[in-house]
Amino acid sequence: MTVAEVRCWAPDGMPEVAAGDDLAALVIAAAGALEAGDVVVVSSKVVSKAEGRQVVAEDREQAITDETVRVVAVREQPGGGLTRIVENRLGIVGAAAGVDASNVAPGTVLLLPVDPDASAARLRTALIAASGVPVGVLVTDTLGRPWRRGQTDIAIGAAGIAVVDDLRGEPDANGRPMGVTVVAVADEIASLADLVKGKATNRPVAVVRGMDHYVLDADGPGARSVVRLGNEDMFRQGSSEA
Known part of the structure; x- marks a missing residue:
């Protein structure tokens, strides 16, 4: 078998x-x-x-904007803030352009x-x-x-x-x-x-x-x-x- x-x-x-x-x-x-x-x-x-690819960015939203080629959808969340679905520089469509603020030093973000x-x-x-x-x-x-x-x-x-x-x-x-x-x-x-x-x-x-x-x-x-x-x-x- x-x-x-x-x-x-x-x-x-x-x-x-x-x-x-x-x-x-x-x-x-x-x-x-x-x-x-x-x-x-x-x-x-x-x-x-x-x-x-860890960069200084006090404002994660600005970092997302910088990595965005095209905005697909934007939705306001119940607890405040916006979720942005975008196309990033790699052609990938997803939330936040792949910009990650978790498990990195305060005041920085991680780019793809x-x-x-x-x-x-x-x-x-x-x-x-x-x-x-x-x-x-x-x-x-x-x-x-x-x-x-x-x-x-x-x-x-x-x-x-x-x-x-x-x-x-x-x-x-x-x-x-x-x-x-x-x-x-x-x-x-x-x-x-x-x-x-x-x-x-x-x-x-x-x-x-x-x-x-x-x-x-x-x-x-x-x-x-x-x-x-x-x-x-x-x-x-x-x-x-x-």
Whole structure:
């Protein structure tokens, strides 16, 4: 009998990350020996900290404005303040443009990496050099979803892993060709990893084993390739524009 199985764990022992830290060395020290085909999933927060993306900003709202390309929706909250859904410089549509004020020094905020795909590629290169085995890397961030409560992690950066599995034209279980099925592989792995990383456990890194059939020899197209742009975006006109 063939069994489909995936293992996912978040190692303990990652120290607080600061600008200039060797993130690959910290990951290896916490995760231990990696195996060929492992996918290393890293929170964008620690990537941003290592890359010095923590900036002085007494006003988080101004920082959000600075990172915003397009405002999609604005809603006043019952307890005061506004929630802004915007498109940021990476083309990602979400709350607050990815500007984070949690777990950082007072008077500062944390911005997303400048190029999360490039960040993932650099980390992958360093991890392969340190471990001697091919691995994939995902950089993740937390987003809400339209029409559904709750947040989930998605991949905003990817290297060495197929971000989607395009099954269009492949036969289904009854032999009929599938017409629209494109599996969001990187996002599904990101969500799985978030279940073990948690939000307040100081475990910003997870290792996923069993997804080696999606791990690539090259860096691949990256997570930016899954962002719908222009006419592909069926919901581009937000409530503010409407």
